[in-house]
Amino acid sequence: MDQSVHRVWPYREVEVFTSRELEKQLAVLSESELRVLVVGAGIAGTTAAQLLRSSGIRPVLVDGTGPDANAGYMIALMPMVDAAIKQLGARGAYQDGSTRMDRYRVLSHRGTALRQDSLAALLAEYGQYRGLSRAALLDALSVGGCDVAWHTRVSSLAESGAGVAVTFETPDGGRAADFDVVIIADGIHSATRRFVPGGRSPQTTVTGWGGWVSWAPADAEPDLGEELWGDGFFVGSYPVKGAVGAFIGGPRADLADGPSAFVDRIRNALTASTPRLRRVLEAMDAAEDPFFWVLDDVRTDRWATGRTVLLGDAAAGFLPTAGIGAGMAIESAWVLCNTLTGAAPGGVAERLARYEAAQKPRVEAAQSNSRQLARLMFRRSTLLAHVRNTAMRFVSVDVALAPIRKLLDEPAVIPSAGVD
Structure with missing residues (x-):
C-alpha cells in the first residue's frame, strides 16, 4: 500500500507513505548547504524541520511512530x-486552529x-x-506540507570530526547516511538520546x-x-x-x-x-x-556534543503544571535553527555550543518553575x-x-x- 489517509481526532488528517519517503528525502540531501537530520516529528522536531526548510536547508525528518498514533493532549x-x-508563515493556520x-x-x-x-x-x-x-498545532506547524519518513528509527549514530554516520531501521530494512548535524527531538522517552554522551543518564x-x-x-x-x-x-x-x-x-x-x-x-x-x-x-x-x-519530567546534563543536539522534551521534558513546555520547545527550535542558518559544516560545533549556552539556562529556569508548582499541586x-x-x-x-x-x-x- 503506497498511501492511506487517517484521521486523528481532533483536526488532524495526514498521509502515510512507505519508507520510500526516507529515500526521497535522502536523495536531495546533497543539495542542501548543511546536511541535517531531525529525529522526531513531534512539536519540537516539526518546528525545527519546517524552520530549516523555510531558510533553504533541506533536512531529513524521521519519526519512529506513525501519524495515526494517539494525538495526545x-x-x-x-x-x-x-x-x-511568524517565520513559518503559519499565523493564519495557527489562529484558525486555536x-x-x-x-x-x-x-x-x-x-x-x-x-x-x-x-x-x-x-x-x-x-x-x-x-x-496537539494535533491542531502540528497541522499549523506543517502548513504548506511537511515531509516525514514515518516508522523510521535511528539504530546507530557515530559522530566524528567530519560528520555523523547514522543508520536507520525502516519497515523495508536498514539504510545508512552521513550528516553534518543531527537534531534529536524524539520526546521525553527518546530512543535516540542514548547515543550521545549528554543523554545517556537523564535526571x-x-x-x-x-x-x-x-x-x-x-x-x-x-x-x-x-x-x-x-x-x-x-x-x-x-x-x-x-x-x-x-x-x-x-x-x-x-x-x-x-x-x-x-x-x-x-x-x-x-x-x-x-x-x-x-x-x-x-x-x-x-x-x-x-x-x-x-x-514526570526529564533534564539532561548536556544538549550539544559537537554535531548532535537535543531539542524539546528530549533535552528538557516539562511537567504540565506551568503550561509552558510546548512553548519552550517551539522557542528553542526557533533559536536553534536561526543559530544554524548560514553555518558551514565545519562550524556546526561552535554554533551548537553557542545555542546551548544561550537557551539551556532559560529552559531550565522555566522547567524549575513547573517543578515548584508541582510540589504545591x-x-x-x-x-x-x-x-x-x-x-x-x-x-x-x-x-x-x-x-x-x-x-x-x-x-x-x-x-x-x-x-x-
Whole structure:
C-alpha cells in the first residue's frame, strides 16, 4: 500500500507513505548547504524541520511512530511562540486552529470558585494566550506540507570530526547516511538520546502522579481555563477550537481502577461544582480509552556534543503544571535553527555550543518553575489544601505567573554566529 489517509481526532488528517519517503528525502540531501537530520516529528522536531526548510536547508525528518498514533493532549501557548509561527508563515493556520484563553478560574479542593483572573489583561503587552489540541498545532506547524519518513528509527549514530554516520531501521530494512548535524527531538522517552554522551543518564523528576485526557463539548465560556487543585486529585479544563480539553489526575496508585472510578472519587470529595467541572467529569466518565499522561519530567546534563543536539522534551521534558513546555520547545527550535542558518559544516560545533549556552539556562529556569508548582499541586493533604485555598484567594494569576512574565519581558536571543 503506497498511501492511506487517517484521521486523528481532533483536526488532524495526514498521509502515510512507505519508507520510500526516507529515500526521497535522502536523495536531495546533497543539495542542501548543511546536511541535517531531525529525529522526531513531534512539536519540537516539526518546528525545527519546517524552520530549516523555510531558510533553504533541506533536512531529513524521521519519526519512529506513525501519524495515526494517539494525538495526545491539549496545549496552551504563550506569546513566546509568535516569532517561530511568524517565520513559518503559519499565523493564519495557527489562529484558525486555536482559540484565545483570556480567563483563568481556580477552584478549591471541594469545588467552590476561589477567584477568576484576566489572562488577556496580563498578557496584553506581549500577545495572546491560545489553546489548541496537539494535533491542531502540528497541522499549523506543517502548513504548506511537511515531509516525514514515518516508522523510521535511528539504530546507530557515530559522530566524528567530519560528520555523523547514522543508520536507520525502516519497515523495508536498514539504510545508512552521513550528516553534518543531527537534531534529536524524539520526546521525553527518546530512543535516540542514548547515543550521545549528554543523554545517556537523564535526571528524572518522578512525581508519582498521572492522569487521563479527554474532550468535552465546547461550552458558553470558550475563553476560560479552569483548574481544581484537590487533596490527592487535580482537574483541569482548557479551551481548544470547538471543544474543551480536560485532564484529571492523581497519584498513580489511586488510578488503577480506571477513569470512571477516579471520577467517582472526585465527585464524592466535592461539596460544590461549576457547570464546566460537571461537564468535564461527565466527559471523562464516558471517554473510551482516553490518553494517559505520566506526570514526570526529564533534564539532561548536556544538549550539544559537537554535531548532535537535543531539542524539546528530549533535552528538557516539562511537567504540565506551568503550561509552558510546548512553548519552550517551539522557542528553542526557533533559536536553534536561526543559530544554524548560514553555518558551514565545519562550524556546526561552535554554533551548537553557542545555542546551548544561550537557551539551556532559560529552559531550565522555566522547567524549575513547573517543578515548584508541582510540589504545591501534587500533594495529598487536606491541611495543605486549606492553606492553598486561603493563599489563592489573595494571590492573583499575575503573581503566580511572574516567572513566565519574566521570560516574556526578556525574550530569547539568537546568539551571534561567530566565525565558522
